[in-house]
Amino acid sequence: MSKAHRGKGIRTNPNHGRGVCPVCKREQVKTLYDQEVAGVKSKICKxxxxAIKNGKAV
Known part of the structure; x- marks a missing residue:
């Protein structure tokens, strides 16, 4: 099974994939998942x- 969102695969991302999630506004979390939020494609946390996949409001 692939491990694209941890370890060696995220070393090439800026700040090793860490940043601020645009949905929940938490800081220094891994923002690795591409998702369209409010019409804008951005990277969000796990x-x-x-929550979006399961239909829950965040």
């Missing part, structure tokens, strides 16, 4: 990705 918990927001799961």
């Amino acid at each position: 918990t927001c990705k799961a």
Whole structure:
């Protein structure tokens, strides 16, 4: 199974994939998941990705 969102695969991203999630506004979390939020494609954190997938409001 692929491990694209941890370890060696994220070393090429700026700040090793860490930043501020545009959905939940948490700081220094891994923002690795591409998602369209409010018509804009951006990278969000894992918990927001799961919440959007399951139809929960974040």
